[in-house]
Structure formats: structure tokens, C-alpha cells
Amino acid sequence: MLQIRRDLVDEMIAHARRDHPDEACGMLPGPEGSDRPERFVPMTNFARSPNFYQFDSMEQIRLKREMDGNGEEPVVIYHSHTMTEAYPSRTDVDLAGEPGAHYVLLSTRHPEETELRSYRIVAGEVTEEPVEVVESYLFSHTGADDVPDRH
Numbered sequence: 001m002l003q004i005r006r007d008l009v010d011e012m013i014a015h016a017r018r019d020h021p022d023e024a025c026g027m028l029p030g031p032e033g034s035d036r037p038e039r040f041v042p043m044t045n046f047a048r049s050p051n052f053y054q055f056d057s058m059e060q061i062r063l064k065r066e067m068d069g070n071g072e073e074p075v076v077i078y079h080s081h082t083m084t085e086a087y088p089s090r091t092d093v094d095l096a097g098e099p100g101a102h103y104v105l106l107s108t109r110h111p112e113e114t115e116l117r118s119y120r121i122v123a124g125e126v127t128e129e130p131v132e133v134v135e136s137y138l139f140s141h142t143g144a145d146d147v148p149d150r151h
Contacts (some may be wrong), residue, residue: 105119
């Protein structure tokens with residue numbers, strides 16, 4: 001399951017809408033081993049295409065160096081589909097090179113709504129996973145009864 005903060009979802013949707021009719025793309029890095037996206041990093045779609053995305057290689061190198069220096073990894077890799085549902089294309093599956101990442105797809109094919117779905121893509125196998133949008137990661141794994149008592 002992908003657990004993601006609402007502000008990060010809102011930023012991905014805004015980016016996808018801003019770049020429409022071209023596909024938008026980017027990453028949400030987070031601390032290594034945490035499986036928790038922490039920050040929004042929009043990338044340039046070098047292909048500038050409505051049906052294909054390609055990270056700008058120089059931006060990707062800079063982001064990789066930045067993440068390495070911060071002890072981060074790509075927790076979410078996202079892109080939009082402008083004419084189809086939010087499901088990985090054969091090309092998306094072939095290019096998925098981060099087996100630990102959540103691949104989030106946003107469909108902007110309908111002007112009034114944005115479909116958001118998340119997948120794990122490992123060795124060409126696509127598995128859809130639930131998405132839980134939270135306001136904060138603090139206490140998100142616990143129920144209200146698990147909030148510490150004040151003394």
C-alpha cells in the first residue's frame with residue numbers, strides 16, 4: 001500500500017494539469033528504507049509528448065546526486081496519461097527500473113477529474129496497490145486510541 005500526504009498528491013495533480021496535453025513526470029523522494037515520500041520534485045518531460053514521457057537526463061543526474069547526498073531514494077515515480085486511464089503502458093513497464101518504487105499514474109483525460117492509481121512494477125510484473133491519502137504521517141499507522149496520553 002502507498003501511504004502519501006495530501007499536499008504531495010495535490011502537487012502531482014497540479015503538475016499533471018499544468019503540463020496537459022503533454023505528459024507530466026517527476027519523483028517523490030523520501031528517506032532510504034522508509035517507503036515514505038517526503039518531497040515533491042517535478043521533472044521536465046524531455047519528450048514533450050502527449051503519450052510518452054522521458055526524464056531530462058541532466059535533471060535526473062542532478063536529482064540522483066542530491067538524493068544520494070541526502071540519504072534519500074525515489075519512493076514514488078509519477079507521470080500522467082493524457083488520453084488513457086491511469087494504467088501502465090507496455091513502454092511504462094519496460095522502462096520501470098526502480099523495483100522498490102511506487103509508480104503513480106495520473107490520468108488527466110477528463111477535464112473535471114484526475115484519476116490517481118499506484119503500482120509496483122517488478123521484472124515486468126504490474127501489481128496495483130491501494131493508495132491511502134493522509135494529512136500527516138504522524139500517527140497515520142495507528143488509531144485514535146493510540147495517541148499518547150498527556151500527563
